[in-house]
Amino acid sequence: MAQLDVREKLEILADAAKYDASCASSGTAKRDSAGASAGIGSTEGMGICHAYAPDGRCISLLKILLTNSCIFDCHYCINRKSSNVRRARFTAREVVDLTLAFYRRNYIEGLFLSSGIIRSSDYTMEQIVEVARSLREDHQFRGYIHLKTIPDADPALIAAAGRHADRISINIELPTAAGLRRLAPEKSDETIRDAMAGMRDAIEEGADARRRYRSAPRFAPAGQSTQMIVGADAANDRAIMATASGLYDRFGLRRVYYSAFSPIPDASAILPLRRPPLLREHRLYQSDWMMRFYGYRPAEVAEATDEQGMLPLDIDPKLAWALKAREHFPVDVNRAPRELLLRVPGLGVKAVDAILASRRWRRLSLADVGRLSRSIAKLRPFIVTSDWRPTALVDRIDLKARVAGQLELFG
Amino acid sequence: MTHRVILSRPDDVDGWRDAARAAALADVAPDALLWAVEGEGDDLFGGTSDPLPAVARPPFVVPKRFLDLAGHVALHRDPERFALLYAMLCRLRDDPAVIDDQADPLRRRLESLAGEVRRDIHKMRAFVRFRELDGAYVAWFEPDHHVVRANAGFFQRRFATMRWSILTPGLSIHWDGETLREGPGAVRADAPAGDPVEALWKGYYASIFNPARLKVGTMLKEMPRKYWANMPETALIPRLVAGAQARETRMVERIVPGGNAIKAWEALRDEAAHCTRCGLYRCATQTVFGEGPVDADIMIVGEQPGDQEDLAGKPFVGPAGRMLDRAFEEAGLDRSRAYVTNAVKHFKFEPRGKRRIHSKPNAGEIKACRWWIDQERAIIAPKRIVMLGTTAIHSLMGKALTLSSQRGQALTLPDGTAALATVHPSFLLRMPDRDRAEEEYALFVKDLKAAVV
Numbered sequence: 012m013a014q015l016d017v018r019e020k021l022e023i024l025a026d027a028a029k030y031d032a033s034c035a036s037s038g039t040a041k042r043d044s045a046g047a048s049a050g051i052g053s054t055e056g057m058g059i060c061h062a063y064a065p066d067g068r069c070i071s072l073l074k075i076l077l078t079n080s081c082i083f084d085c086h087y088c089i090n091r092k093s094s095n096v097r098r099a100r101f102t103a104r105e106v107v108d109l110t111l112a113f114y115r116r117n118y119i120e121g122l123f124l125s126s127g128i129i130r131s132s133d134y135t136m137e138q139i140v141e142v143a144r145s146l147r148e149d150h151q152f153r154g155y156i157h158l159k160t161i162p163d164a165d166p167a168l169i170a171a172a173g174r175h176a177d178r179i180s181i182n183i184e185l186p187t188a189a190g191l192r193r194l195a196p197e198k199s200d201e202t203i204r205d206a207m208a209g210m211r212d213a214i215e216e217g218a219d220a221r222r223r224y225r226s227a228p229r230f231a232p233a234g235q236s237t238q239m240i241v242g243a244d245a246a247n248d249r250a251i252m253a254t255a256s257g258l259y260d261r262f263g264l265r266r267v268y269y270s271a272f273s274p275i276p277d278a279s280a281i282l283p284l285r286r287p288p289l290l291r292e293h294r295l296y297q298s299d300w301m302m303r304f305y306g307y308r309p310a311e312v313a314e315a316t317d318e319q320g321m322l323p324l325d326i327d328p329k330l331a332w333a334l335k336a337r338e339h340f341p342v343d344v345n346r347a348p349r350e351l352l353l354r355v356p357g358l359g360v361k362a363v364d365a366i367l368a369s370r371r372w373r374r375l376s377l378a379d380v381g382r383l384s385r386s387i388a389k390l391r392p393f394i395v396t397s398d399w400r401p402t403a404l405v406d407r408i409d410l411k412a413r414v415a416g417q418l419e420l421f422g
Numbered sequence: 423m424t425h426r427v428i429l430s431r432p433d434d435v436d437g438w439r440d441a442a443r444a445a446a447l448a449d450v451a452p453d454a455l456l457w458a459v460e461g462e463g464d465d466l467f468g469g470t471s472d473p474l475p476a477v478a479r480p481p482f483v484v485p486k487r488f489l490d491l492a493g494h495v496a497l498h499r500d501p502e503r504f505a506l507l508y509a510m511l512c513r514l515r516d517d518p519a520v521i522d523d524q525a526d527p528l529r530r531r532l533e534s535l536a537g538e539v540r541r542d543i544h545k546m547r548a549f550v551r552f553r554e555l556d557g558a559y560v561a562w563f564e565p566d567h568h569v570v571r572a573n574a575g576f577f578q579r580r581f582a583t584m585r586w587s588i589l590t591p592g593l594s595i596h597w598d599g600e601t602l603r604e605g606p607g608a609v610r611a612d613a614p615a616g617d618p619v620e621a622l623w624k625g626y627y628a629s630i631f632n633p634a635r636l637k638v639g640t641m642l643k644e645m646p647r648k649y650w651a652n653m654p655e656t657a658l659i660p661r662l663v664a665g666a667q668a669r670e671t672r673m674v675e676r677i678v679p680g681g682n683a684i685k686a687w688e689a690l691r692d693e694a695a696h697c698t699r700c701g702l703y704r705c706a707t708q709t710v711f712g713e714g715p716v717d718a719d720i721m722i723v724g725e726q727p728g729d730q731e732d733l734a735g736k737p738f739v740g741p742a743g744r745m746l747d748r749a750f751e752e753a754g755l756d757r758s759r760a761y762v763t764n765a766v767k768h769f770k771f772e773p774r775g776k777r778r779i780h781s782k783p784n785a786g787e788i789k790a791c792r793w794w795i796d797q798e799r800a801i802i803a804p805k806r807i808v809m810l811g812t813t814a815i816h817s818l819m820g821k822a823l824t825l826s827s828q829r830g831q832a833l834t835l836p837d838g839t840a841a842l843a844t845v846h847p848s849f850l851l852r853m854p855d856r857d858r859a860e861e862e863y864a865l866f867v868k869d870l871k872a873a874v875v
Binding site: 043044046273290369371372373381382 | 559653773
């Protein structure tokens with residue numbers, strides 16, 4: 012291979028990393044460099060998106076692979092062994108220098124490092140850990156670090172990764188074990204889940220130790236996350252939601268990312284030629300929010316799907332659920348408990364909290380609710396206020412058509 | 423009588439709080455107080471505040487939440503901000519519980535001003551771009567509101583060991599590693615280009631973008647054009663957007679069936695064995711996947727497996743299959759060179775005593791199963807597809823069409839593949855009239871002849 016300069020490598024290795032959806036930099040321990048004699052960086056709880064790409068995605072971290080060479084041959088992956096993309100490899104030092112140069116110019120919150128597997132899982136993991144170690148120990152870097160770990164690497168290496176990183180991720184890759192067998196024949200569903208369970212234990216132990224001794228080292232304070240590819244295997248939305256809720260429950264994940272399969276150059280014939288609509292990914296995120304922030308049980312969210320187990324694309328899943336569960340409506344905004352208010356299509360968590368605070372003070376009218384929410388038109392059929400009661404509107408067959416123009420609640 | 427309060431700076435939160443507390447204690451009505459900032463607006467009478475009347479009330483407390491709100495609202499560029507805050511303060515003085523009434527119009531107005539300021543603070547933290555200049559770092563930024571001082575601490579905590587300056591039109595702040603200094607406003611040219619790292623950053627920005635998922639609206643919502651002038655990477659956006667379509671097309675064009683078609687097909691068949699995309703898997707014995715050479719020129723698509731196919735796990739092995747074999751031979755086709763499959767891959771039936779009576783798949787089941795037939799087509803890439811009956815037509819044409827409207831013509835599927843439609847052989851088996859059946863069979867063979875490539 013001809014010698015590549017840093018810019019060429021950066022372009023190849025960023026291009027190879029762009030199929031990972033996560034770029035979050037939030038939810039970690041607070042720290043900063045005030046009063047420090049060396050080093051740089053801070054994390055203050057809220058993540059920061061330093062730029063947005065024309066694909067609408069946030070750029071918060073320097074998201075790159077250490078190398079895009081790989082001994083595995085996963086069909087959905089642009090870096091698989093049989094693909095003939097250009098290969099490049101960074102040294103640990105180069106990644107450290109790039110991270111610091113970008114951070115000093117306020118381009119990024121930190122680093123998201125992943126890698127193709129070269130030589131062996133352990134060798135690759137060692138290289139990844141070395142980058143994080145050098146940033147933290149040699150350069151006193153206090154920004155955000157997200158490391159993607161390799162499921163079957165030595166647990167000692169994974170533990171080292173957790174000591175340096177804010178977040179650890181292990182990708183589940185595909186929502187079904189059958190899909191994984193077909194598209195990533197060298198990976199094992201069982202190994203991935205074992206690694207997630209090991210990570211959950213280590214994170215819990217770390218948090219427990221911190222509770223007892225303030226000086227105990229932190230272990231991945233921003234928790235673990237995972238990503239699954241949507242639309243490359245036969246799983247429908249219902250199956251995907253079931254997998255996701257199982258992952259949240261069993262492994263205490265902070266986030267499950269859904270990545271609509273998108274065409275990759277030099278793809279394997281085994282992949283679908285048609286990509287799923289991007290909206291499908293959006294609907295899955297909304298169903299994920301319903302489970303995590305709106306108190307829906309997984310079985311309830313599944314009620315929003317159609318006969319084929321798919322969420323509707325034309326309306327959001329919360330509205331779809333409400334249209335199917337009309338016996339719960341209308342909800343009286345002046346009396347209903349928080350859980351029921353959260354189920355009204357068009358009321359978000361913020362609006363519900365504002366309603367709860369305000370109604371101790373006054374009987375809420377339609378105009379009051381209008382000031383507290385985004386769109387009263389969408390809400391009207393589902394609520395009762397001091398001056399409004401939908402007359403049999405909830406029973407109308409054409410209700411969907413009447414509210415469908417005023418959609419999008421999660422923002 | 424009205425009283426004037428002159429604040430020393432546009433972001434003088436402390437000055438506002440002192441004056442507002444004194445005025446509220448003196449019972450000055452909100453409309454009797456005029457707020458101005460030194461050197462701004464109609465400050466024609468010089469920079470002194472009018473003396474306020476004497477204290478007329480006992481001390482009072484306000485909720486901490488209001489002070490947080492005021493701290494943000496006071497940084498807004500809206501000239502009414504101080505007066506609005508004072509009006510709210512007077513109401514809280516009389517009843518602190520008003521803070522909970524979020525539906526109140528004045529409260530909403532203040533919340534929305536505070537929200538705009540918080541966003542401006544956040545965007546400044548996000549979009550400031552430092553350039554290295556002789557070992558120090560300099561940025562030029564144009565905030566919408568008076569947020570520079572309020573944001574200094576953030577940059578100080580983060581870049582404590584660097585020497586840096588943030589220049590804005592109204593105010594500059596400088597950190598030398600130990601103390602923060604303020605200076606007058608500056609111009610863009612004071613933070614000149616020439617930092618070589620910018621080229622690397624632009625290279626990163628262009629590469630991390632996925633052209634297969636263009637969402638310009640989302641980008642603009644979070645990164646409005648007003649910020650672009652001070653962010654080097656945004657110069658690339660027009661080119662990236664224009665090139666996205668071409669890049670995606672190239673990606674798709676480069677998808678070529680590899681040498682692993684057999685492996686791909688086997689893996690697909692194995693995955694299909696576990697399919698639960700519709701409810702039919704519950705009663706059927708097994709998935710009946712397609713069969714035939716993966717490089718076949720002709721693909722035959724039937725409706726769904728029948729009773730015998732369901733038990734055997736192979737398509738077209740029952741009476742209809744035998745009729746298909748015979749017709750193939752007469753039409754001059756080699757059945758062993760064709761790929762044979764069904765639009766729906768599980769047997770749908772109604773139990774009648776010991777028998778299982780075939781039942782037509784519905785639109786939902788056809789749609790759920792289309793995923794598999796699309797995958798089969800992608801791997802086999804047949805030159806011609808023969809659709810047997812209306813279920814196959816529905817699946818491949820994407821909508822319910824009658825056989826009579828499609829039969830006997832050279833059809834083109836939505837993706838451009840050549841196709842033709844004819845009856846399903848089971849239709850011939852069910853005809854009671856022997857003569858009519860013979861006639862129909864002849865027509866069936868004639869249709870199949872058109873499929874010879």
